[in-house]
Amino acid sequence: MHLTIAKVDQTLFAGDVASVTLPGSSGELTVLPHHAPLITALKAGDITVRLPAQAGSERGESQKFEIERGLLEVNSQGATVLL
């Protein structure tokens, strides 16, 4: 699944991920590939991005981003987080 995390003046993350966990306004949610199209507001918290597993390891590495607020859009092409 392709994920883009962007501020208006810079792109913080762009690439393929296995899953992403976000602080949704009505509770934490995790988006996996082939998620239904969704738009939701995000509240302050951490976004955890799990990268696809490399050959030889069971789980991919993960990255964390701290956010104040934001918006998440998920569609068939992937997910976009606007901060």
Next chain:
Amino acid sequence: MAALKQIKQKIRATDKTRQVTRAMEAVSAVKMRKAQGAALTSRPYARAALSILKRVSASFDVKNHPLVAPRSVKNTCVFLITSDKGLAGNLNSGVLRAMNNALRERSLTPSNTTFITIGRRGNEYVTRRGFSVLEHHENHDDKVRSDQMHSVINTIVSRYTEGAFDAVFVVYMNFLSTFEQRPTIRQMLPLSVEELEHVVGDIRPAKGMFAEVSAGDARANAPYILEPNPEAVFATLLPDLLSIQAYHALLEAKASEHSARMVAMKSASDKAGERVREFTLEFNKARQAVITREVSEITGGIEAMAQ
């Protein structure tokens, strides 16, 4: 000879000027390319924000939101973007002239208009004319500073909500190509969807290296889930939409400033080169005149002695 020495000094001075203007031209060219490149990074963001806006506006009426609904205009705020420094041809005068026309058309006077300015030139201009300036930022960085942008947006949104003004316009130099910039006036608030689409469509210049064939949005029109509800999503989206507008205007202004300066410096260098050639010609003529005079003096002397 005094005249010869003077001309020689002039040649040297003009040549030095040309070196300086050439260097400034090269620097501006690089900065211009950077500013254009920065427009690339905001593109996916703007696209996603617009697509969200479309989904939201399909499912509830955004027209009644306080920041969208038009109200009768008593006071106006103008967000004016100019450069801090000159030597950029008619960049700032072009922006200020367009702004003046707009002020006259809408009969805006110091009594019903406040300004938010970025860039010293514009700030000095409006202060001299008796307008009050709500907020001023300098514009000497080569990059667009996001803290400036957020501060401006926060001021605009809070004052607009309080009712301090009923319409907000942004005035800046739009970058069309290296040789063509056009002063542009756009409405920021009340927010209009058409205006935003315009901005996003304009994000890349029409011509040149960053021009792009507009890619059609081929996304399937799948029904979206809007969490928690369309209104909340729209409220979160609003500041993003405004920052897209502001960021884009700042970026355009930057690219315009650098390209205008590059062109101005190029013509300055050309002119200096031309002057150096003229002076050299003059110098050669003067030198030849001195030689001719000396030779005729000598031959005259010989003639006199022979007699």
